[in-house]
Amino acid sequence: MVKTIAVLDESELQDGQMKEVDFDSGKVLLSRLGDRIQATSAWCTHYGAPLSKGVLVADGRVVCPWHGACFNVCTGDIEDAPALAAIHSFKTHVADGKIHVSAHPENTLKDNMRRYPGLLNEDTSFKKGxxxxxxxxxxxxxxxxxxxxxxxxxxxxxxxxxxxxxxxxxxxxxxxxxxxxxxxxxxxxxxxxxxxxxxxxxxxxxxxxxxxxxxxxxxxxxxxxxxxxxxxxxPRRLPIEGADLENVFTLRGVEDAKKIDAAAQEGKRAVVIGSSFISMELVVAFGKRKLASIDVIGMEEFPFEAVLGKEVGGGQKKYHESQGIKFHMQTKVEKIVPKEDNPKLAGGVVVNGTTIPADFVIMGVGVxxxxxxxxxxxxxxxxxxxxxxxxxxxxxxxxxxxxxxxxxxxxxxxxxxxxxxxxxxxxxxxxxxxxxxxxxCGKTVPFGTVPIFWSAQGGQLRYCGSSSKIDDVIVQGDPSQNKFIAFHVENGSVVAVSSMQNDPIVTKSSQLLKVGLMPTPEELRAGKDVMSIDISTKDALKNVTS
Known part of the structure; x- marks a missing residue:
């Protein structure tokens, strides 16, 4: 049964604001766009993040603070992945100075926030699709x-x-x-x-x-x-001797994960070839398993350097070293050698003439x-x-x-x-x-979503944008402590932003990049705060061409 409940004084919700409010035994998210007040489910359908902690854009989009999923607050429809389902949209009206929401109470609960697309009842199985x-x-x-x-x-x-x-x-x-x-x-x-x-x-x-x-x-x-x-x-394999030995693994699917899981047992020695995200996420997972040793081999000076730059990569290297990880950087793998007692299995990885002992090897060198x-x-x-x-x-x-x-x-x-x-x-x-x-389906809108990804590195590393070649990185905070914001500069403009323990800075930055309001490197160095830039009202965006 639909209920109508007064949830908030109208004066408490200004243009461009969001607020999570109680509704019966659940919650709803209120959003104000000009003189229109919208009400939706309060949580993201991806991992359940509170949308009130995210970013509201004047065109009606609300962006999740964790992974960039985006919904339309007017309809509840999905705007961007990784939202796994649309959210509920509820009717609102203002009476006696209060905002009233009409909703089925079950649809305001966190475990019932998903709304699936409707299907036609007609039989189309005989048609070509x-x-x-x-x-x-x-x-x-x-x-x-x-x-x-x-x-x-x-x-x-x-x-x-x-x-x-x-x-x-x-x-x-x-x-x-x-x-x-x-x-x-x-x-x-x-x-x-x-x-x-x-x-x-x-x-x-x-x-x-x-x-x-x-x-x-x-x-x-x-x-x-x-x-x-x-x-x-x-997954790629390096064209080197020993790359096809049975305990040299790549990771793409569940069967690969099963093999790696079986090998990565307490007391075993792991050698990881490659120092970007898939490799380093596995390193973090291995760190929880009491392996005897974890060695990482990389071609660059620091892990993640090509994407995050030297300062962030160097800070991450220090952090992982504090967790017992040993790095062999700026080097190439010469070959993988088999065990003496079993020529089908890798027993070590040779770099610079030295053999690093291994009970199994991960080859994380791209796809x-x-x-x-x-x-x-x-x-x-x-x-x-x-x-x-x-x-x-x-x-x-x-x-x-x-x-x-x-x-x-x-x-x-x-x-x-x-x-x-x-x-x-x-x-x-x-x-x-x-x-x-x-x-x-006939919606001729060019693809223009700003890329977002996240990575488990002893904390959640978040990143938006993309670059071909980083010219400079403006770093605020300490990457070695897993708490920082980094603005990645290419050809004089900020083209990407990464962070740890600074949500929702990446979500906000993704929308600033999308609408063309990202500050210049000079403005950032002078202390401009991206979180202070308003993109939630029409006035804030009226002079922007995206």
Whole structure:
């Protein structure tokens, strides 16, 4: 039963403000945009963060303080991943100087904050619909977006993995080995709530854009109306001796996590090749397991240097060294040598003529786009293995480019300032999927979401934006204490921001980058505070062209 409750004096909610207020035994989020007062669920549907601690933008977006999920406060609809479902939107009115909210009390509880897209009752199973190649985050968020914006035809996901789409970020952060604990939606949910068929353990071996067909395992052929290519990436292995030994692991899926979990037991010695995010997240996970030793080998001077710069990377190196991690930086691996008593297993990694003993080895040296199946299709594959797409994520070359989209790890897409990028972020894949789904449904809005990612490094490291080559980094705080803000500068402008223990600075910065109000490096050095910049009212944005 719907209840109407007075929740707050109108005078206590100013233009551009948000407040979390009590409603029966639950909570609602109030947002004021000019003379309009909106009420929604109070928590993010990703990890349950309180949206009142996030950022409100004058165009009606509220951005989660933790991971950048974004909702429309007027409708509750998802604007950006990694939101896993829309939030509830409630009616409001003002009477006798008080804000009244009308809602079903159950929908104001934290465990009932999700709102699923509605489905048509008509039978469309006989019609040709949409096929998604790949069963990761991009696929799930594409499905969610398609249904949210009214796509009426059948959707089929073709996945090589034996399970439904998962939160892949948790594999490296926590070495999760049971996919049911990190599944975004079960096959039953996808079928019943999203009208989507999930075919697991199948490999797409070719596509024919002229005939609009997809071939599975060189045998079964399916037809499509629209096609989304979201196969993800394949972990790289260094072309060195010993790279294929049985206990040399890469990490991409649940089966990889199971192998690493079995090897990373108390008293064992780990050698990690690569010092960027996947590698260092595993290092943190290993640190909780009482391993005998953890050695990290990196080509740069500091971990994370290419993305975060020397000062932040140097601070992180000091922190991890304080946790017992040993670094071998500015060096290359010569070879991996087998154990004397078992030539199938790695026993050490040779760098600079010295052998570092190992009971297992992690090779975290990046991924390549999984586009081998596109050879011969007429879709041009770039030198790095990616596929170039336009601002709507449609492939740019080959036959039938109007009906084929490429997203996630395989997509080189146009970013601001005319730069083309390929970004291997879980969140970017999700937002690519949402953007492709929106465009297929007739919403012709170019992709313009600012990339956001996060990493467990003894604390939550958050990052927004992207850079090709960092010229300078303005650091506030102490990275070695896992408490800092860093503004990453390229060609005289701030293009990215990272932080630890300073929420919601990255969320706010992502929106400043989006609307073009990020301060200059000179303003930041002079003490300008990004949190003081108002983007929550129309007056604040009226002179901005984004």
């Amino acid at each position: 949409l096929i998604i190649v790949g069963g990761g985050a991009g696929a799930f968020f594409a499905v969610d977006s398609l249904r949210e914006y009214g796509y009426k035809l059948p959707i089929t996901i073709l996945s090589k993995e034996p399970h439904a789409p998962i939160d892949r970020t948790k594999l490296s952060k926590a070495l999760i080995t049971d996919p049911t604990g990190i599944t975004l939606r079960t096959p039953a949910d996808l079928k019943i709530k999203y009208g989507t068929t999930l075919r697991l353990g199948v490999e797409v071996t070719s596509i024919d854009p002229k005939k609009k067909t997809v071939t599975i395992d060189n045998a079964d052929t399916l037809t499509y109306e629209k096609l989304i290519l979201a196969p993800g990436g394949i 390549r786009p999984a586009t081998d199946f596109l050879k011969g299709s007429g879709i041009e594959i770039e030198q790095d293995g990616s596929v170039r797409v336009d601002e709507y994520l449609r492939v740019r070359t080959g036959a039938d480019t109007e009906n084929i989209y490429a997203i996630g790890d395989i997509a080189t897409y146009p970013a601001p300032a005319g730069v083309e990028k390929r970004i291997e972020h879980w969140d970017v894949a999700g937002n690519h999927g949402r953007a492709a789904g929106k465009h297929i």
